[in-house]
Amino acid sequence: MKLPFPYTLKRSARRKRLAITIADGKVVVAIPAKMSAKQALAFIQEKRGWVEEKLAWQLEKKAQTPAFTFQEGDQFSYLGERYGLQVELGSEDVALVGNMIKVVTTNDEPQGVRQRLLHWYYHRAQAYMTQRIAYFSPCLGVPSPSFVGVKHYKSRWGVCYEDGRIFFHWGLMMAPAWVVDDVIVHELAHLQHMNHSKDFWALVATVSPDYKASTQWLKEHGSFLNF
Numbered sequence: 627m628k629l630p631f632p633y634t635l636k637r638s639a640r641r642k643r644l645a646i647t648i649a650d651g652k653v654v655v656a657i658p659a660k661m662s663a664k665q666a667l668a669f670i671q672e673k674r675g676w677v678e679e680k681l682a683w684q685l686e687k688k689a690q691t692p693a694f695t696f697q698e699g700d701q702f703s704y705l706g707e708r709y710g711l712q713v714e715l716g717s718e719d720v721a722l723v724g725n726m727i728k729v730v731t732t733n734d735e736p737q738g739v740r741q742r743l744l745h746w747y748y749h750r751a752q753a754y755m756t757q758r759i760a761y762f763s764p765c766l767g768v769p770s771p772s773f774v775g776v777k778h779y780k781s782r783w784g785v786c787y788e789d790g791r792i793f794f795h796w797g798l799m800m801a802p803a804w805v806v807d808d809v810i811v812h813e814l815a816h817l818q819h820m821n822h823s824k825d826f827w828a829l830v831a832t833v834s835p836d837y838k839a840s841t842q843w844l845k846e847h848g849s850f851l852n853f
C-alpha cells in the first residue's frame with residue numbers, strides 16, 4: 627500500500643524502536659538496522675493519521691507566520707499597530723515616524739536590520755513593562771517586582787519567580803496594548819498568589835475582567851509575535 631506522503635528511512639544500529647519525526651514538512655523514519663522496509667511501512671501505515679495531521683498543522687503554521695525579509699515592504703507591529711519598514715544607512719537608530727518604522731543601521735543587510743529591530747523591541751519592552759508595572763502594582767495591591775526583565779521565550783509570555791523577579795517575552799510588544807496589559811497583570815498577580823488558584827484569578831479579574839479574551843488572542847496570534 628502506498629502512503630500519501632513521502633518519507634525517508636534512516637537505519638541505525640543503535641536504535642531499538644522505530645521513531646517518526648516530522649520537521650519542515652519532511653517525514654523521517656528512524657528504524658533499527660534489522661527492521662525490514664516492509665515492517666517499517668506497516669508501522670508508518672498505522673501512524674498515518676497522526677503524521678498527516680502533524681504535516682497539515684506544520685503547513686498551516688508556516689502559512690500563518692509572516693515571512694519577514696527585513697527589507698522595505700515588510701510590516702512590523704508595535705502595540706498592535708502596523709508600521710511599514712524603512713531602512714537607511716547611518717548610525718544605529720530605530721524610530722516610529724508616522725506609519726513607518728525607520729531603521730537606521732550601519733548594516734542594511736536583512737540580518738543587520740533584523741538585529742537592530744530585535745534590539746529595539748527588547749529596549750521598548752523593558753521601558754514599557756517597567757512603566758506599566760508601576761501603574762498596575764498599586765491597582766492590584768501587590769508589591770513591586772524585585773526585578774523586571776525581557777527575554778526570548780519559545781512558549782510563554784511571562785514568568786514570575788518566587789523571589790519577585792518578573793520576565794516578559796519581547797515579542798509581546800507586537801501585540802495590542804490591552805493584551806500586553808493582561809499579561810502584565812497576570813504576572814503581577816503571581817506576586818500575591820504563586821499559583822493559578824481561584825483566588826489568583828479573582829485578583830486578576832479585578833483589573834483584567836476580560837483576561838480570557840487576551841488569552842484567546844494570544845492563542846490565535848501568538849505565532850506572529852516573533853521573528
Ligand SMILES: [Zn+2]
Pocket residue numbers: 812816821822
Ligand atoms: Zn501564571
